[in-house]
Amino acid sequence: MVDDGEGPAATECGPNRQRGLELRGADGVELRGADGVELRGADGEAHREIRALLWEDRLGQLTKRLKVALDRLPARKSAEPKVRLAAAMKAVSTVSNVWLAERLKMGRPARVSQYVRRFRLRGGGNAGSCKAAVPRVNT
Secondary structure (H helix, E strand, O other): OOOOOOOOOOOOOOOOOOOOOOEEEEOOOOOOOOOOOEEOOOHHHHHHHHHHHHHHHHHHHHHHHHHHOHHOOOOOOOOOOOHHHHHHHHHHHOOOHHHHHHOOOOOOOOHEEEHHHHHHHHOOHHHHHHHHHHOOOOO
């Protein structure tokens, strides 16, 4: 799953999304987009499961690039490593606030957007570590 050159590559923790991935499985499920934006041949529950798997994979990639250990995240809901991961995830995928809030233990889903917005307003969206964290690999 590599960037095929179609569409802009995300370069910061902003709203850019990578596009162009297309996969077809033997079971008739078709994925398109950065993280399974379009799924055919599966029911709603299967769609949620596939998206969660794709998001989990992308989170794993970003934790390595940002050098953040998921099992050692601070307890505080707005902790900087959690917010950095959330901002990077939002920059490269269509991850939901619900998934981020649950996975990173950030409290209510609406708070995830607030934390990320404040992070970007403080210049976090242009931080070198954030730019370096955005891989050129589509999931």
